[in-house]
Amino acid sequence: MGDVVTVPGTYGLGPIEVTAVRDGQVEMAAQLTGPGFSVSGCSGGGGVSSGGRGGVRLTCGEGPAATINDAMSLKVAEVVDKAAVLRIEPAG
Template structure:
């Protein structure tokens, strides 16, 4: 009788990049992806549009729901093959996502924007 071995599950990838630890200020453009900790309830945030004073983004949602205060958003979108959320945030006060993350559009410069990500304190 031989023992069968079940495959070892692959660990979830650890976020990398300047925002992986949960706090950063980063310049982004369309197509850029900002990795944030899974504890924020979102997967990588992809920038889909930059213009005027607004930045539009999509991100997959971890868990059964999400909350947004301070930027327009919501609606269900497909992001990376699963459920996600679309956000449109303007320059100004920080938005709070999932009561865990603060997202601020610091400034918009043409086709680039400066985003600040921090934990809710």
């Protein structure tokens, strides 16, 4: 754990840190760099909570991509044991 993915500033997030991989889900945290935050479509019973100090926590399982801030697509492509493959690209 602790892997960090830097994303373009236009996505409205600072670097995304993977904080845990368990039970088929990936837990992530990131600082907000824009004025708001939105997410839709996180699969696997995912959820979002405030991380305090302008941050968010996101939990997603394998499946369709989530759209974050209408700018970024985040897909958990595969979870195996304590490892995961994430696909991050522009939304659209």
